[in-house]
Amino acid sequence: xxxxxxxxxxxxxxxxxxxxxxxxxxxxxxxxxxxxxxxxxxxxxxxxxxxxxxxxxxxxxxxxxxxxxxxxxxxxxxxxxxxxxxxxxxxxxxxxxxxxxxxxxxxxxxxxxxxxxxxxxxxxxxxxxxxxxxxxxxxxxxxxxxxxxxxxxxxxxxxxxxxxxxxxxxxxxxxxxxxxxxxxxxxxxxxxxxxxxxxxxxxxxxxxxxxxxxxxxxxxxxxxxxxxxxxxxxxxxxxxxxxxxxxxxxxxxxxxxxxxxxxxxxxxxxxxxxxxxxxxxxxxxxxxxxxxxxxxxxxxxxxxxx
Amino acid sequence: xxxxxxxxxxxxxxxxxxxxxxxxxxxxxxxxxxxxxxxxxxxxxxxxxxxxxxxxxxxxxxxxxxxxxxxxxxxxxxxxxxxxxxxxxxxxxxxxxxxxxxxxxxxxxxxxxxxxxxxxxxxxxxxxxxxxxxxxxxxxxxxxxxxxxxxxxxxxxxxxxxxxxxxxxxxxxxxxxxxxxxxxxxxxxxxxxxxxxxxxxxxxxxxxxxxxxxxxxxxxxxxxxxxxxxxxxxxxxxxxxxxxxxxxxxxxxxxxxxxxxxxxxxxxxxxxxxxxxxxxxxxxxxxxxxxxxxxxxxxxxxxxx
Numbered sequence: 001x002x003x004x005x006x007x008x009x010x011x012x013x014x015x016x017x018x019x020x021x022x023x024x025x026x027x028x029x030x031x032x033x034x035x036x037x038x039x040x041x042x043x044x045x046x047x048x049x050x051x052x053x054x055x056x057x058x059x060x061x062x063x064x065x066x067x068x069x070x071x072x073x074x075x076x077x078x079x080x081x082x083x084x085x086x087x088x089x090x091x092x093x094x095x096x097x098x099x100x101x102x103x104x105x106x107x108x109x110x111x112x113x114x115x116x117x118x119x120x121x122x123x124x125x126x127x128x129x130x131x132x133x134x135x136x137x138x139x140x141x142x143x144x145x146x147x148x149x150x151x152x153x154x155x156x157x158x159x160x161x162x163x164x165x166x167x168x169x170x171x172x173x174x175x176x177x178x179x180x181x182x183x184x185x186x187x188x189x190x191x192x193x194x195x196x197x198x199x200x201x202x203x204x205x206x207x208x209x210x211x212x213x214x215x216x217x218x219x220x221x222x223x224x225x226x227x228x229x230x231x232x233x234x235x236x237x238x239x240x241x242x243x244x245x246x247x248x249x250x251x252x253x254x255x256x257x258x259x260x261x262x263x264x265x266x267x268x269x270x271x272x273x274x275x276x277x278x279x280x281x282x283x284x285x286x287x288x289x290x291x292x293x294x295x296x297x298x299x300x301x302x303x304x305x306x
Numbered sequence: 307x308x309x310x311x312x313x314x315x316x317x318x319x320x321x322x323x324x325x326x327x328x329x330x331x332x333x334x335x336x337x338x339x340x341x342x343x344x345x346x347x348x349x350x351x352x353x354x355x356x357x358x359x360x361x362x363x364x365x366x367x368x369x370x371x372x373x374x375x376x377x378x379x380x381x382x383x384x385x386x387x388x389x390x391x392x393x394x395x396x397x398x399x400x401x402x403x404x405x406x407x408x409x410x411x412x413x414x415x416x417x418x419x420x421x422x423x424x425x426x427x428x429x430x431x432x433x434x435x436x437x438x439x440x441x442x443x444x445x446x447x448x449x450x451x452x453x454x455x456x457x458x459x460x461x462x463x464x465x466x467x468x469x470x471x472x473x474x475x476x477x478x479x480x481x482x483x484x485x486x487x488x489x490x491x492x493x494x495x496x497x498x499x500x501x502x503x504x505x506x507x508x509x510x511x512x513x514x515x516x517x518x519x520x521x522x523x524x525x526x527x528x529x530x531x532x533x534x535x536x537x538x539x540x541x542x543x544x545x546x547x548x549x550x551x552x553x554x555x556x557x558x559x560x561x562x563x564x565x566x567x568x569x570x571x572x573x574x575x576x577x578x579x580x581x582x583x584x585x586x587x588x589x590x591x592x593x594x595x596x597x598x599x600x601x602x603x604x605x606x607x608x609x610x611x
Binding site: 014015018019022023026027029137138140141142143145146147149150152153157237240241243244245247248251252259262263266267269274277278281282285286289 | 339451453454455539573588589
């Protein structure tokens with residue numbers, strides 16, 4: 001298992017390097033002039049040129065990239081000229097919020113998605129099945145930012161059950177987590193339904209039943225454990241999408257996370273901050289997919305020997 | 307017996323009396339959700355194409371009757387506003403007309419971005435799958451890397467760099483969505499290239515390009531059609547998200563995502579500004595998803611239950 005983990009981590013390195021190169025090169029072509037932004041609107045041309053030289057912005061792109069990477073591995077991601085603070089500090093202050101929202105969203109996603117999908121499979125053709133599949137279809141199609149505004153209108157404004165946005169206690173978390181989780185829950189419901197149905201008809205399930213195992217043991221030990229495999233695989237592919245959804249949810253609810261930071265950075269052309277947030281988010285994706293691969297290896301021993 | 311009209315002809319040998327397309331149509335016809343999707347998509351295309359005729363008002367005109375005395379949007383429930391079936395927006399413009407015109411932006415971006423993504427995805431996926439070796443490996447590693455990018459952030463960064471316009475949005479969405487298609491096509495081509503007809507083509511000296519284009523591509527048509535349809539759903543959603551963030555389709559061109567962005571400040575006083583455009587996005591995405599699922603069930607004879 002340790003060997004598998006190491007191999008998986010090594011495979012992630014070129015992905016992170018590639019992402020940083022692409023982001024860096026893209027931002028290099030941004031029409032905005034970072035030196036001018038750094039100097040402020042009233043600075044003279046001389047000052048701007050001096051700052052450009054000081055920041056190394058007059059160097060070729062690969063020299064700039066090399067310098068960026070050597071600093072980044074020491075935890076220095078540059079300085080945000082809008083926020084007037086180091087990018088790493090901005091990320092560190094926002095990340096706990098994004099982590100909180102992401103974990104809560106995944107919890108909602110799995111709780112609603114898996115229970116409704118498995119229930120639909122076990123009661124195939126019943127109203128439970130139809131209802132959860134209809135909800136799944138709608139859940140996939142509803143834009144998260146719209147869903148968030150609808151929740152705010154109905155449950156926060158009309159019913160007054162929750163605050164109208166911002167971060168704070170548990171009551172602040174409920175609506176954003178629901179919004180972030182529902183779209184994914186719809187996918188998981190469809191996936192877990194079909195994968196449970198596949199396995200319900202497998203020979204080993206019939207054998208387990210035939211030898212007289214009680215229903216719940218067949219369900220948990222034989223059906224669900226195997227039905228989880230394709231679902232875990234899907235979780236790995238779903239993460240970049242999930243994180244995109246979280247960005248939108250943060251905007252709708254005024255949630256002070258990394259996604260909001262990224263959108264603000266783009267809107268103000270704050271290049272070091274864009275670079276930092278994009279790479280940081282991509283790292284989040286890479287780390288989560290490593291964790292998911294490990295989960296899969298744990299669930300399915302065949303993966304480990306690959 | 308393999309004719310151009312039946313790319314999977316070999317697999318369908320037992321039902322030689324019925325062509326592949328006829329069989330697919332028979333399956334599709336029985337699928338009611340898919341038929342609903344198809345009808346809705348047709349309706350949507352008609353609405354978008356005939357927007358100048360169908361929209362009751364000019365989508366950009368700011369009506370003096372379109373705002374209440376307090377300067378707020380007029381709800382559709384007010385008797386005085388019989389003129390505005392879905393009410394008006396924060397600038398006193400007719401909401402229905404804007405939604406009708408918004409269908410144009412959504413479909414244009416959805417379809418064209420999808421065409422671009424299909425082009426890139428099929429080209430790279432098929433090349434990687436057919437050639438294999440280090441070239442194939444390099445292409446697929448690159449694809450994996452692009453897939454690890456958080457889609458929306460990549461699109462946001464690209465859109466911000468390139469300055470938003472309809473053309474740029476299409477390129478940006480195409481540039482982030484092709485990875486999924488490349489993955490699927492790659493897997494299929496790997497399987498197809500081992501088949502006998504590919505070997506025969508190679509034996510008589512056909513070039514790689516010719517084999518990919520004339521012998522393998524027709525077999526990918528079902529996949530391309532299905533992913534193309536599902537992709538439109540995905541791209542409509544992405545366009546809406548970008549426009550919602552203010553870096554998609556730019557005003558004054560009406561787009562559903564943009565309408566929600568501009569209307570959200572009024573969501574408490576005038577929730578319809580958000581409800582209707584969002585419902586339009588949801589129904590569109592739903593319809594393309596249902597159609598795509600139905601096409602997959604109809605076109606894929608190897609499918610599992």
